[in-house]
Amino acid sequence: MGNPVTPLEKLETIPRLTLAFAPTPVTELARLRAFLGPGAPKLFLKHDDYTGPGFGGNKVRKLEYVLSEAIRAEADTVVTCGGIRSNHCRITAALCAGIGLRCELVLNTPQGAPEDTASLWLDHLYGATVHRVSSREERGAAMAQAAEFLRRQGRKPFVVPLGASTPSGALGxxxxxxxxxxxxxxxxxxxxxxxxxxxxxxxxxxxxxxGLNQVKLTGVSADDSAESISSAVMEIRQGVGEHVGAVLGGPVEVDDSFVGPGYGLSTPECEEAIRLLARHEGVVLDPVYTGKAMACLLARVRAGSFKPNETVLFWHTGGAMGHFRAPAA
Ligand SMILES: Cc1ncc(COP(=O)(O)O)c(C=O)c1O
Known part of the structure; x- marks a missing residue:
């Protein structure tokens, strides 16, 4: 390519690894639509639960860019963090194994959460080193400490922030x-x-x-307030603009009314959404993220927020491993 002139041409020049099994399929949710009745819009689902490594999910697309940065920085070890059933950590561990980087994970256990999660079992299976902390607040300092320890041993750590939610990750x-x-x-x-x-x-x-500005985008919170997530989204989006030479702005919609009692704690609406998608479409949502997001979409369909000739896409971001525990020893 000659000199990139448009932001999308610029994007093509930014290095990335090819790690995702993409394009992921899009399916029409015709049986769910019929169940919801004549007022329901056309419904589609994008299967980013099928992105491949680490049993798939949205993180694979982000890590194509972020792990490329780690390799260009000549790192030998990736350090990142999450909860004990973190999809991000499991996928990072799998991808690191596949490209020959070591992986160190700082994991917190939310109070009362099970210890024997399938994701933690897979983290170990993929060969990651796991550091445990007791709260979310301790993760940042524990990652810095792990990275410092590695540096003192002559290793080259690369710290990936929570969820690989950096502007370069968002390029995915x-x-x-x-x-x-x-x-x-x-x-x-x-x-x-x-x-x-x-x-x-x-x-x-x-x-x-x-140029698809007419498409309305709604993020449904799995944990934090609409205010704090939307300000994070705007900041990351601005960084994306800086990467590709574009000015990006406009309002961001985050709906935080489906979190229920808190992160990772189920709600009746979430359980109903999981059951409906499984029974009507054979699609498995997860109890922490996508179940709550689908609960929001279903509530809006039932409230008549869409016209029957409108088209709505649900982006399935993965996470079904959250239903499972480690195999018995
Ligand atoms: C399954 C799943 N869906 C959605 C999200 C949210 O994505 P993001 O952290 O990019 O907002 C995550 C990550 O936290 C996830 O694991």
Missing amino acids: FVRAIAELRQQTPALDWIFHSTSSGGTQAGIDAGLQLH
């Missing part, structure tokens, strides 16, 4: 919009689960860069 979702637009009719809405904000920032930036 800018690319995903190019993929999506080949797969669907014109969309009116996209719904997805949001937490550390990188997925939403990337989708939002991708829609703007592809």
